[in-house]
Amino acid sequence: MRKQRLVALLRGINVGRAKRVAMADLRKVLSDMGYDDVRTLLNSGNVVFDCNSADAANCAARIEEALVLKLGVPAKVTVIEAEQLAEIVKENSLQGVADDNSRLLVAVLNKPKEDRGKLEPLARQSWQPEAFALGHHAAYIWCPDGVLASRAAAAMGKALGDGVTSRNWSTISKLNSMANS
Template identity: 65%
Template sequence: MDQQGKPPAARKAARKDGEGNGQKVVPKDGQHEGRQLARKDRDGGGQRQIALLRGVNVGRAKRIAMADLRQVLGELGFTGARTLLNSGNAVFDCDGLDAAQSSTSMSATRIEEALVLKLGVGSRVTVLDAQQLDDVVADNPLGAIAVDPARLMVSVFSNPADRAKLEPLAHQPWEPEAFALGRWAAYIWCADGVLASRAAAAMGKLLGDGVTTRNWATISKLHALARADA
């Protein structure tokens, strides 16, 4: 028995299940079905959407003025475009577009192409609908240990099927960090800062530009913006 009253076998099982590391893992018998539903949901469109541009306005590369981004979105037929901060976060509506033009996957493709053609900037774009952003906020399992929202990273999947590639990371010990998975994003508590995060580095090796990352403070502000007047 250990100091917590658990025999060695129980401690081993607890580590395997993610106990003590703030991890949230979908049961295996529901993973395949969940990924199928995820792909369907992301292609289902929605009136209000949120675009996350990857790697813009970092240093001197990929510079985009947010006014230019709003103009591009308007020219694509999106309405009410609003941006947050300078890191490529936009909220807009798809009221005047048909379903073929306004699925989240099609919106991402159209925005990526327009950024290259109109602004000369190549950037991976991930688009969520408002309900999916609600899910990203609701799924966060690390709020109790993440004492600094600037060090809690939320990495949104460009392709939800890529979630399966990260499942092994959710079973590894990362203390004092923590790693967890939600439906649309991975959550990383970077206890010693983002640059020192082993979990963030491991995820980057597996997915590369397949995720777009924001800290919890930005996600919270973006969520409030997306729900304003909704």
């Protein structure tokens, strides 16, 4: 059976004291689920793994269920193909604007077609000194004063609620290297 390289992004784990998950435990859970070559990046729920192509569509729901059953941690999970991550990196039109990769936010959309419709009005607004751009699978937000102070990030959060998970550009770039090597 053909294998497919996927990337899972867990939302809200290891932020503060809540929802603590050791990356070794996370790797074990995914390995026990039958996924191969399971690797994590940083301590914030970024996982690269291989699975059978036939199982790819159900990975997010299966991982969410396993997190609760095996680790007692509820968390939303976004799963994308390695090729989609490469496209997200390629489509980032804000790279030339941002001068600090930790303040360039990439919001990976759970339901790209539906979510884009909710975010298109934000992409038409002026956010100076911030910037907001949309790609096919992600929104990009330049937050020069930090993510917590970002009006654009707050507006996106209000529009999508927990239907999106974000990583900074440094993390996305590292994940893309892992997933496509």
